[in-house]
Amino acid sequence: MKNYLKRILLLTGVLLFIFDAGVLAEQPLQVPLAYAPDAGKALTRSPGKVRVDLETKEVTGRLADGVEYNFWTFGGTVPGPIIRIVEGDEVEFHLNNHPSSKMPHNIDLHAVTGPGGGAAASLTAPGHTSTFSFKALSAGLYVYHCATAPVGMHIANGMYGLILVEPEGGLPPVDREFYVVQSDFYTKGKYGQEGLQPFSMEKAIDEHADYVVFNGSVGAMVGDNAVRAKVGETVRLFIGNGGPNLVSSFHVIGEIFDTVYTEGGILPNQKNVQSTLIPAGGSAIVEFKVEVPGTLILVDHSIFRAFNKGAIAMIKVEGEDNSTVYSGKQADTIYLPEGGAIQEVLVASEESLTPMSHQERLSRGQRLYEQNCAACHQMEGQGIVGVFPPLASSDYLMEDLERAIGIVINGLEGEIIVNGERYNNIMPSQRLNDSDIANVIGYISNAWGNESRLYSAPEVATIRASLKSH
Amino acid sequence: MKLIWGKLFALIGVLTALVINPQSVSGRELIKIPPGSYQSAYRNEGDPVQVQVDGFLMDALPVTNDQFFNFVKDDQRWRRSARNDLLADSHYLSHWKGDLDPAGPNHYLDSPVTNVSWFAAVEYCRSRGKRLPTINEWEYAASAGLTMLEGSGELGFNQYVLEWYSRPAPPVLPAVGNSARNFFGIGDMHGLIWEWVLDFNSILVSGESRGDGGLERELFCGAGAIRSANVNDYPAFMRFGLRSSLQARYTVNNLGFRCAADLLGSGINEND
Numbered sequence: 075m076k077n078y079l080k081r082i083l084l085l086t087g088v089l090l091f092i093f094d095a096g097v098l099a100e101q102p103l104q105v106p107l108a109y110a111p112d113a114g115k116a117l118t119r120s121p122g123k124v125r126v127d128l129e130t131k132e133v134t135g136r137l138a139d140g141v142e143y144n145f146w147t148f149g150g151t152v153p154g155p156i157i158r159i160v161e162g163d164e165v166e167f168h169l170n171n172h173p174s175s176k177m178p179h180n181i182d183l184h185a186v187t188g189p190g191g192g193a194a195a196s197l198t199a200p201g202h203t204s205t206f207s208f209k210a211l212s213a214g215l216y217v218y219h220c221a222t223a224p225v226g227m228h229i230a231n232g233m234y235g236l237i238l239v240e241p242e243g244g245l246p247p248v249d250r251e252f253y254v255v256q257s258d259f260y261t262k263g264k265y266g267q268e269g270l271q272p273f274s275m276e277k278a279i280d281e282h283a284d285y286v287v288f289n290g291s292v293g294a295m296v297g298d299n300a301v302r303a304k305v306g307e308t309v310r311l312f313i314g315n316g317g318p319n320l321v322s323s324f325h326v327i328g329e330i331f332d333t334v335y336t337e338g339g340i341l342p343n344q345k346n347v348q349s350t351l352i353p354a355g356g357s358a359i360v361e362f363k364v365e366v367p368g369t370l371i372l373v374d375h376s377i378f379r380a381f382n383k384g385a386i387a388m389i390k391v392e393g394e395d396n397s398t399v400y401s402g403k404q405a406d407t408i409y410l411p412e413g414g415a416i417q418e419v420l421v422a423s424e425e426s427l428t429p430m431s432h433q434e435r436l437s438r439g440q441r442l443y444e445q446n447c448a449a450c451h452q453m454e455g456q457g458i459v460g461v462f463p464p465l466a467s468s469d470y471l472m473e474d475l476e477r478a479i480g481i482v483i484n485g486l487e488g489e490i491i492v493n494g495e496r497y498n499n500i501m502p503s504q505r506l507n508d509s510d511i512a513n514v515i516g517y518i519s520n521a522w523g524n525e526s527r528l529y530s531a532p533e534v535a536t537i538r539a540s541l542k543s544h
Numbered sequence: 545m546k547l548i549w550g551k552l553f554a555l556i557g558v559l560t561a562l563v564i565n566p567q568s569v570s571g572r573e574l575i576k577i578p579p580g581s582y583q584s585a586y587r588n589e590g591d592p593v594q595v596q597v598d599g600f601l602m603d604a605l606p607v608t609n610d611q612f613f614n615f616v617k618d619d620q621r622w623r624r625s626a627r628n629d630l631l632a633d634s635h636y637l638s639h640w641k642g643d644l645d646p647a648g649p650n651h652y653l654d655s656p657v658t659n660v661s662w663f664a665a666v667e668y669c670r671s672r673g674k675r676l677p678t679i680n681e682w683e684y685a686a687s688a689g690l691t692m693l694e695g696s697g698e699l700g701f702n703q704y705v706l707e708w709y710s711r712p713a714p715p716v717l718p719a720v721g722n723s724a725r726n727f728f729g730i731g732d733m734h735g736l737i738w739e740w741v742l743d744f745n746s747i748l749v750s751g752e753s754r755g756d757g758g759l760e761r762e763l764f765c766g767a768g769a770i771r772s773a774n775v776n777d778y779p780a781f782m783r784f785g786l787r788s789s790l791q792a793r794y795t796v797n798n799l800g801f802r803c804a805a806d807l808l809g810s811g812i813n814e815n816d
Contacts, residue, residue, distance in 0.1 A: 132712040144710045173635070173797045174713050176738075177782065178789035199789040200796045201635055222789075223781040231710065262703075272707045275778055 102166050107155035110289045111301050113251040113312055114158050117240050121162030128154070130179040130198070130220070131172040137259060137285060138292035138384060139431045140268035146177065146220070146231035152290030153255035153316060154218070154235030161213040161241050166205065167192065173201035177222065180204070184216035184355070185237045193221035213241040215338035215357040217314055226318050230260055230278050232290065234316030236357060241340055248361060249307035254295065254387060256324070256352070256374060257316035258283035265383055266429050281319040285384050286374055292384035292429065303364050305393025310361045317354030324358065325349040325375035328368065335359035349375050364391045366400045435528060439517025442510055455522040461499065463492040466522030475519055475526060479537050482511050508534040574601040574805065575729045582687040585780030597684040602677060603802035605720040605731050606656035606739065607668065613646040615668050622664055632661035635795045654719035656737045656800040662792035665740045669803035676742040677804035683780070686734065688727035705779045708735040713798050740801040744787040
């Protein structure tokens with residue numbers, strides 16, 4: 075009899091063990107997080123129990139060259155990572171507030187149906203973790219953000235990202251997916267003012283943004299950090315707008331969106347779109363096929379934000395030219411409405427769009443010099459004695475750089491004496507914009523033994539204006 | 545020139561204080577705060593805009609690691625090794641090297657003690673014949689500027705306070721008493737740590753900050769209906785936010801405390 079009991083106990087034990095193992099096997103699937111511009115992997119699985127771990131962290135980082143900012147973040151970056159789940163997933167969400175945080179934080183996921191989108195359930199003190207669960211009822215591309223008081227400041231400091239709830243079976247396959255979030259920043263100093271810039275509550279309330287950026291900083295996705303695609307590939311962008319204030323007129327220079335899922339819904343509801351409006355706290359999915367090589371430029375077409383506040387990102391497309399789709403420049407001939415002699419060298423240049431570092435300005439100046447000046451003044455600025463005056467260690471140049479700027483603007487005719495040598499020749503006026511003139515003079519006055527401070531584009535503009543008024 | 549005299553004066557003051565009363569610079573002095581009022585960012589329905597506060601006594605500076613060490617030396621119930629999970633979470637005094645070794649790489653002995661629970665703070669103050677300040681007392685004392693009673697009227701005061709809240713915590717927590725005292729003669733109310741208050745959870749923001757003060761307020765707010773009296777007082781919002789995120793057993797890396805006492809019947813000589 076005792077033996078019988080023992081067996082029952084043993085059997086119960088074994089059953090319990092198996093049951094336990096069964097519970098363990100049902101551990102929720104850990105959702106991988108991807109950091110912009112990486113959009114992570116498309117999902118093919120069916121809905122189930124999943125777990126998301128997201129950390130809030132306060133970090134000091136780069137807002138622009140020479141400009142730092144105290145960011146409050148999800149996952150240590152702005153924007154926070156993109157979270158990809160499947161419609162119908164039951165999500166166990168863990169919000170971990172890093173012990174070094176000063177602030178309590180929480181999260182409002184627009185993908186959540188319920189009070190505060192999770193905000194009410196996730197207020198978390200530094201060094202603590204909050205857990206809540208939700209079911210992803212509706213597919214779509216949603217913003218998440220911190221909603222702790224004062225909510226505007228938590229968002230203004232960088233606390234937002236996107237959560238993509240994919241429809242079961244996924245979105246139609248494409249060759250490339252990228253993750254981009256636009257947002258605006260409000261700093262005590264003006265755009266480009268160097269140093270650690272504190273948050274300006276006044277400007278934020280007035281909605282006067284100093285910075286409008288893609289992926290958290292000026293130039294986060296340009297140059298070497300640009301994303302890449304190949305001619306013929308299809309590209310999908312998951313675009314969010316973290317705000318806190320501005321609505322984006324999102325546009326890609328040199329592309330037409332084949333498909334737009336407006337406002338981040340799951341219906342591809344518009345074709346052949348040039349610019350799509352993305353509300354603060356909203357999103358959009360855009361798709362296009364890249365047809366020709368070159369650099370596509372993402373902008374907020376509220377265009378001063380691109381030109382003056384940093385709202386620029388790039389996709390570099392590599393591959394074969396297709397001259398039927400786009401020829402490039404086929405001819406460049408002189409157009410003279412009134413006839414007459416050529417007054418100017420017709421080399422127009424585009425204004426530089428991103429703020430440049432000291433070194434970038436010098437290298438740009440060097441390129442401009444080699445294109446526009448070196449033919450006469452020579453590669454090393456040595457000139458040709460008696461014909462073209464030298465710029466290297468040139469007394470005439472260095473004693474008055476503002477005069478030199480004036481010469482680049484208007485040209486020069488007549489006799490001058492440089493380093494004791496007489497020159498009597500004609501230099502044509504150069505069709506360069508203010509920042510290019512500032513950079514080329516910057517290069518000339520800091521090369522070949524010369525040394526001077528760099529002039530700024532506005533200073534060149536002032537000189538240009540004073541020349542006009544004479 | 546004026547600055548130099550000011551510095552000289554301050555130096556003499558500090559030296560004199562060291563000679564006469566070595567304890568005063570370590571923040572053990574109690575400051576008498578006169579009765580007055582302040583504008584609360586949050587208030588209960590029916591409360592006046594200006595909250596009246598009776599006179600009270602308050603520590604000039606936050607309690608330091610060194611002072612807290614003396615407390616746990618005497619009362620072993622509050623040593624880390626004797627931690628009761630109901631009264632303090634697992635980070636309790638975790639920045640100390642040992643049970644009775646308050647040193648550590650990320651603070652000085654004169655830095656404010658952090659990683660202490662509300663229970664521990666209450667017990668510390670009680671052992672010193674004091675108590676934690678109330679929200680109203682703390683906010684009133686913190687509303688003073690450097691040169692005038694109402695800091696909000698002082699140039700740069702709000703921005704200074706806001707900037708501290710914006711900055712990530714420093715790798716090494718500075719010592720107490722390094723910043724200028726405010727109008728009441730109290731130091732480090734802003735710019736060093738968060739501080740426990742006696743009734744920290746009597747006004748709760750829900751975490752769903754956008755609903756607080758709105759139509760749904762009864763749903764979330766522990767102390768009944770509250771609303772915001774001044775939507776631009778961001779630092780106060782942050783303090784209320786932090787307090788609402790806490791439980792009494794929680795310990796946080798940059799959360800410490802200071803003590804207060806009633807003017808009458810405290811048994812404390814305010815000149816101590």
